Amino acid sequence: MKQFLSIMLLAVVLLAVSCGQSKELILGGVGPVTGEAATFGDSTKKGFLLAVEEWNAKGGVLGKTIKTSFADDKGDPAEGATVYTKLIQQDKVVAIIGTVMSKVTLAGAPIAQAAKIPMISPTSTNEKVTLVGDYIFRACFIDPFQGTVGAKFAFEDLKAKKAAAIFDLGNDYTKGLSESFKKAFEALGGTVVAFEGHPSGATDFKAQLTKILEGKPEVLYISDYYNDVALIAKQARELGYKGPLLGGDGWDSPDLVKLGGEAVENGFFTNHYAPDATTPEVLTFVKNYKAKNNATPDALAALAYDATYLMLTAIKNAKSTDGAKIRDALAAIDLVCVSGRVKFDANRNPIKSAAIIEIKGGKQVYRTTVNP
Amino acid sequence: MRNLRFPRLLAYAVAFYAVLQLLAVTGVFNGYIMHIVNQSLIYVILVVSLNLINGISGQFSLGHMGFAAVGAYVSGTLTTIIWKLAPDNPAAIVLFIAAVIVGGAAAALVGVLIGFPSLRLKGDYLAIVTLGFGEIIRTMLNNIDYVGGPRGLLGIPKFSNFTVIFIAAFLTIVVVRNLVQSSHGRAMLSIRENELAAELVGVNSTKYKVLAFAIGAFFAGIAGALLAHLIQIAHPTQYGFMGSVLVLIMVYAGGVGSITGSVIAAFGLTFLSEGLRIVIDSLAAATGLPIGGEWRMVVYALLLIFIMLFRTEGLMGNKELKIMVIEERKA
Numbered sequence: 001m002k003q004f005l006s007i008m009l010l011a012v013v014l015l016a017v018s019c020g021q022s023k024e025l026i027l028g029g030v031g032p033v034t035g036e037a038a039t040f041g042d043s044t045k046k047g048f049l050l051a052v053e054e055w056n057a058k059g060g061v062l063g064k065t066i067k068t069s070f071a072d073d074k075g076d077p078a079e080g081a082t083v084y085t086k087l088i089q090q091d092k093v094v095a096i097i098g099t100v101m102s103k104v105t106l107a108g109a110p111i112a113q114a115a116k117i118p119m120i121s122p123t124s125t126n127e128k129v130t131l132v133g134d135y136i137f138r139a140c141f142i143d144p145f146q147g148t149v150g151a152k153f154a155f156e157d158l159k160a161k162k163a164a165a166i167f168d169l170g171n172d173y174t175k176g177l178s179e180s181f182k183k184a185f186e187a188l189g190g191t192v193v194a195f196e197g198h199p200s201g202a203t204d205f206k207a208q209l210t211k212i213l214e215g216k217p218e219v220l221y222i223s224d225y226y227n228d229v230a231l232i233a234k235q236a237r238e239l240g241y242k243g244p245l246l247g248g249d250g251w252d253s254p255d256l257v258k259l260g261g262e263a264v265e266n267g268f269f270t271n272h273y274a275p276d277a278t279t280p281e282v283l284t285f286v287k288n289y290k291a292k293n294n295a296t297p298d299a300l301a302a303l304a305y306d307a308t309y310l311m312l313t314a315i316k317n318a319k320s321t322d323g324a325k326i327r328d329a330l331a332a333i334d335l336v337c338v339s340g341r342v343k344f345d346a347n348r349n350p351i352k353s354a355a356i357i358e359i360k361g362g363k364q365v366y367r368t369t370v371n372p
Numbered sequence: 373m374r375n376l377r378f379p380r381l382l383a384y385a386v387a388f389y390a391v392l393q394l395l396a397v398t399g400v401f402n403g404y405i406m407h408i409v410n411q412s413l414i415y416v417i418l419v420v421s422l423n424l425i426n427g428i429s430g431q432f433s434l435g436h437m438g439f440a441a442v443g444a445y446v447s448g449t450l451t452t453i454i455w456k457l458a459p460d461n462p463a464a465i466v467l468f469i470a471a472v473i474v475g476g477a478a479a480a481l482v483g484v485l486i487g488f489p490s491l492r493l494k495g496d497y498l499a500i501v502t503l504g505f506g507e508i509i510r511t512m513l514n515n516i517d518y519v520g521g522p523r524g525l526l527g528i529p530k531f532s533n534f535t536v537i538f539i540a541a542f543l544t545i546v547v548v549r550n551l552v553q554s555s556h557g558r559a560m561l562s563i564r565e566n567e568l569a570a571e572l573v574g575v576n577s578t579k580y581k582v583l584a585f586a587i588g589a590f591f592a593g594i595a596g597a598l599l600a601h602l603i604q605i606a607h608p609t610q611y612g613f614m615g616s617v618l619v620l621i622m623v624y625a626g627g628v629g630s631i632t633g634s635v636i637a638a639f640g641l642t643f644l645s646e647g648l649r650i651v652i653d654s655l656a657a658a659t660g661l662p663i664g665g666e667w668r669m670v671v672y673a674l675l676l677i678f679i680m681l682f683r684t685e686g687l688m689g690n691k692e693l694k695i696m697v698i699e700e701r702k703a
Contacts, residue, residue, distance in 0.1 A: 078610060081604075
């Protein structure tokens, strides 16, 4: 027994030594590549892998090659907890990029925090995510911010004084967005004449819209995802509403125009980045992404790409793979990314600008950039 | 006194626990493997309790995760309140166990409330009612702001650990096993075999069906509570229809009516789902084929189809391993 134990101990020591001198480091990625949010997970994975490939082509980080371990979370919190444990305990990753949906990130974040593994969620917008602990960062702006920017744009650019909002009662994202829009719009001095929720999965919104239009709003805030937005827009136009429509990044899909057609014209939405912007970062990213995947990158791919760049830059600045040092480097970072220049605030949320995109002639056109 | 023996199941359970705990402490099993073990044990509770309803009493329920949701939310709400009032309370673990039991009791209460009207229905109709019940629970949780609504119940303290989950799973197995081998359990089996004949020999079928439902719901509630305190979040989407179907699949893969089969299926399918992750990753790395995590579920589903094709009665049929049978005492 004693002999067996000493052999085991020796093996563990050898393993530890060999790991310490290894010429590679492992970066973990998490995303829902199967399940209801599979397209989100797919984009996230592609953005993440592209960024790592670009870094490896430049010689890796700290003289080491970057290996990746990407795990599927199925969009399920329990599965999320499992894969975070796997990446940290089994694959021994130095940092994690992930994951997409807030409910899953919230199950994974406490595990990363307890293990002192820094992580950046590319797209989890729930405020509570980064409040889990000081190792948890995110690359996207949060829901209240999008609502605030939307309100600012409506009040200052569109010169609206009366607004109305419609949202999905069963979806935290759309509810949160509409709430923050209402708060910000009223703080600017406007009035919100109607604030109506509809049940999840509804296809007929006329009851809510009729009530909304009685108040004669000058702008209609629709915080739903693109498929519902198209239906709401059509029905609002049928009921005689002619004013502008406004929304959040849930609108970002090529299908919006296909489904909504004429009705979504004169529509605006806040987004993380505009693919037709002309900064050098966007140009390189879009070109490389197209070459590799034969598709225009969406915001999810851009944010995963940015998150990976932020993390690798932090590792480079920290000159170490130690979790605490990477965390400090991340907190102090100031990097120009695809989605704008990123710094982190005290709650590890990025301070950055939002792009406003207009639907014009059946196309998404970059309109302006709004700072909070 | 000579005949008083250490019960066989307890002996095996203690040995199993000791081996796993040893492997965990020495680091042979890392946190990841122990996490899968914990998840498997929670599934053991869910599958064994559903087997009591579906396999032993012969009532087709599709809303098992609804009961788990009640347990998760009730206990999760209680512990978060306690945690906020008195963090680092030395009695926290006692309060946690109390909260888990309250969660189970709440689920049992809901089980009785659902059971009385709906257990008059049979077969497909009961399946539809329980399916509807599960969806009602999910929709209600989505709309109650106090428990987070669609954001989910957050900030649940992490109290579940291997020991607590193991004891809960062991107690579930013992209770269900002893119940099945008691006169109450025989009554439930007789309802499964032929309800009319059971009524004719004087079995109060409604009473026993509701009893099975309540006990099954109680343990489902316990499992939900333990899961919530393991992953520190409870979210309505976790407790939807697909979750219930996964538990149901485990019941059928293990063998309807076999507790041993339920335990094996809960461990087997949970480890299979995670093992495929590693198999597919290393296969992709070795061959360079562009296969990723998304193929895991395809292989998993295929394996399930093969189990059902070649062992229609499930892995264990309705047989039990010898350790599950209560030994006869010699006079």
